[in-house]
Amino acid sequence: MPLLQLKDIHCYYGNIHALKGVSLEVYSGEIRTLIGANGAGKSTTLMAISAIIGLKQGEVFYHGTSLAGRAPDEIVKSGLCQVPEGRRIFPGLTIRENLEMGAYCRRVKSAINADLEMVYDLFPVLGERRKQAGGTLSGGEQQMLALGRALMSQPQMLLLDEPSLGLAPLMVEKIFSIIERIAGEGITILLVEQNAHAALNLADYGYVMETGKIILEAPARELLQDERVKEAYLGE
Amino acid sequence: MLNTLLEQSSLFLQQLVNGVTLGSIYALIAVGYTMVYGVIQLINFAHGEIYMLGAFLSFSLVTGFFGIGLPFGLAVVIAVIFCALAGVFLDIVAYRPLRRAPRLAALITAIGMSIFLQNLALLIWGAQIKSFPRAVVPAFLFAPALQFGDVVISWLQVVILTTAVLLMVMLQLIVHYTRIGRAMRAIAQDKTAAALMGVNVDRVVSYTFALGSGLGGVAGILVGLYYNAVYPTMGYFAGIKAFAAAVLGGIGSIPGAILGGGILGLAEVFGGGYISSSYSDGIAYAVMILVILVKPTGLFGRFARDKA
Ligand SMILES: Nc1ncnc2c1ncn2[C@@H]1O[C@H](COP(=O)(O)OP(=O)(O)OP(=O)(O)O)[C@@H](O)[C@H]1O
Numbered sequence: 240m241p242l243l244q245l246k247d248i249h250c251y252y253g254n255i256h257a258l259k260g261v262s263l264e265v266y267s268g269e270i271r272t273l274i275g276a277n278g279a280g281k282s283t284t285l286m287a288i289s290a291i292i293g294l295k296q297g298e299v300f301y302h303g304t305s306l307a308g309r310a311p312d313e314i315v316k317s318g319l320c321q322v323p324e325g326r327r328i329f330p331g332l333t334i335r336e337n338l339e340m341g342a343y344c345r346r347v348k349s350a351i352n353a354d355l356e357m358v359y360d361l362f363p364v365l366g367e368r369r370k371q372a373g374g375t376l377s378g379g380e381q382q383m384l385a386l387g388r389a390l391m392s393q394p395q396m397l398l399l400d401e402p403s404l405g406l407a408p409l410m411v412e413k414i415f416s417i418i419e420r421i422a423g424e425g426i427t428i429l430l431v432e433q434n435a436h437a438a439l440n441l442a443d444y445g446y447v448m449e450t451g452k453i454i455l456e457a458p459a460r461e462l463l464q465d466e467r468v469k470e471a472y473l474g475e
Numbered sequence: 476m477l478n479t480l481l482e483q484s485s486l487f488l489q490q491l492v493n494g495v496t497l498g499s500i501y502a503l504i505a506v507g508y509t510m511v512y513g514v515i516q517l518i519n520f521a522h523g524e525i526y527m528l529g530a531f532l533s534f535s536l537v538t539g540f541f542g543i544g545l546p547f548g549l550a551v552v553i554a555v556i557f558c559a560l561a562g563v564f565l566d567i568v569a570y571r572p573l574r575r576a577p578r579l580a581a582l583i584t585a586i587g588m589s590i591f592l593q594n595l596a597l598l599i600w601g602a603q604i605k606s607f608p609r610a611v612v613p614a615f616l617f618a619p620a621l622q623f624g625d626v627v628i629s630w631l632q633v634v635i636l637t638t639a640v641l642l643m644v645m646l647q648l649i650v651h652y653t654r655i656g657r658a659m660r661a662i663a664q665d666k667t668a669a670a671l672m673g674v675n676v677d678r679v680v681s682y683t684f685a686l687g688s689g690l691g692g693v694a695g696i697l698v699g700l701y702y703n704a705v706y707p708t709m710g711y712f713a714g715i716k717a718f719a720a721a722v723l724g725g726i727g728s729i730p731g732a733i734l735g736g737g738i739l740g741l742a743e744v745f746g747g748g749y750i751s752s753s754y755s756d757g758i759a760y761a762v763m764i765l766v767i768l769v770k771p772t773g774l775f776g777r778f779a780r781d782k783a
């Protein structure tokens with residue numbers, strides 16, 4: 240049974256039919272990636288999973304149970320957390336407060352504090368600047384904060400929306416190695432990326448999306464060799 | 476010569492005291508506007524009516540208007556709790572269904588709720604000004620607490636000021652050091668991101684209404700006692716002035732609302748005292764227009780880093 244399963248989901252923004260029957264699944268312990276050009280519907284897919292956007296048709300299953308009618312906070316509580324596109328940290332909250340927001344659904348103070356230390360270990364720059372406003376961090380540091388914030392929810396599964404967006408190559412490498420490490424801890428990952436090369440190299444399996452539809456899916460290794468993918472997304 | 480100087484300075488001192496008292500009341504109301512604006516970007520025009528309800532309810536409970544008269548302290552507590560709940564109810568019934576609608580729709584609804592509540596009060600209590608009978612209010616409130624020369628500070632003024640200060644400190648502690656306060660600030664900065672962190676946005680908005688409305692209710696009770704007048708339209712004028720205070724401070728900013736309330740209270744009392752008392756109401760409008768023209772973001776700008 241897949242951990243996360245989307246069955247033929249349709250989403251609209253007003254009259255715009257943004258998702259036209261998207262189906263995909265992610266198994267526990269995997270990294271799967273969803274690649275595609277600007278405007279393909281990748282972020283919409285993640286927002287639909289997180290229940291920020293409603294479905295017109297189709298269903299999302301998590302652990303085999305439908306998420307229909309669940310509010311965003313209930314989905315986070317069930318262990319499914321998203322790191323949204325553009326990081327969206329809270330600029331006026333301190334780094335520590337941002338991380339505490341990640342642990343919003345948790346109650347055990349001592350466990351939260353232990354995880355704070357864990358995040359500070361993983362991202363020392365966050366520990367050093369814990370009392371500063373999140374908005375004072377650089378783009379790469381903000382991405383670390385967004386990842387750390389999501390980890391504070393003790394997720395079973397992470398939805399990552401373009402974590403490499405706007406970052407220098409060195410920082411991209413760093414973020415990807417951290418994602419790999421997070422996956423190594425047993426957290427299942429659905430990674431949305433425009434950096435198809437890096438994403439396919441990291442992932443087990445990939446989906447290619449175009450104008451609201453999945454047009455291709457295969458193990459990541461195969462997609463890296465696929466002529467169409469090479470031409471359209473790998474620039475070869 | 477010396478005499479007039481003394482007279483002048485005691486007048487000044489008296490007005491300073493009166494201005495600070497009035498300002499602390501405006502601040503109590505203004506934070507309600509600013510907090511709600513912070514989380515849902517709505518100017519809750521019915522906030523003044525919650526304040527009016529606070530005054531009417533405490534009056535009614537203490538005088539036995541509804542059949543049984545309660546001790547003053549108990550009446551105050553119940554009135555404040557009722558105001559908090561009324562604020563939550565107002566949001567759920569009137570504003571929540573319009574959360575995704577254009578902002579103008581919610582704004583018009585807010586104005587509608589304000590008119591509705593005013594008329595509801597008119598229906599229940601009538602148009603005549605009610606005043607607290609001396610017998611039901613603790614007597615010490617009207618005794619002077621401090622007196623030097625012509626300057627008199629009544630216990631009621633002391634109570635108003637200390638209540639306002641304590642409540643503002645409490646509010647700052649809640650907003651900055653509690654889980655729910657952190658969620659309020661997070662929502663003010665990015666609602667979607669807050670929801671993605673597992674914040675039940677509607678619930679936090681309800682808490683915000685409860686807090687703001689409770690404080691508004693306290694202000695209504697204090698003003699009802701201070702001017703000893705309770706009437707259905709009292710929330711309209713106080714509401715406009717407190718809103719002006721919130722705009723002056725930078726709508727969305729709690730410290731801004733507190734400072735704006737203080738400034739407006741002082742401006743009104745001094746303007747009324749030194750220019751003409753018939754101008755005192757106009758001062759609030761003048762301040763608001765000036766702020767909107769010169770610095771629309773107010774003293775603590777709405778786009779300041781920390782909106783709370
Ligand atoms: N809030 C919105 N209102 C209207 N249309 C929207 C909205 N958000 C996205 N869209 C449209 O929906 C489609 C899918 O957008 P989406 O953001 O999911 O794409 P994406 O694959 O994430 O793109 P990118 O790589 O640029 O992030 C696009 O055509 C976009 O213009």
Ligand SMILES: [Mg+2]
Nearest residue numbers: 281282283324
């Ligand atoms: Mg996107």
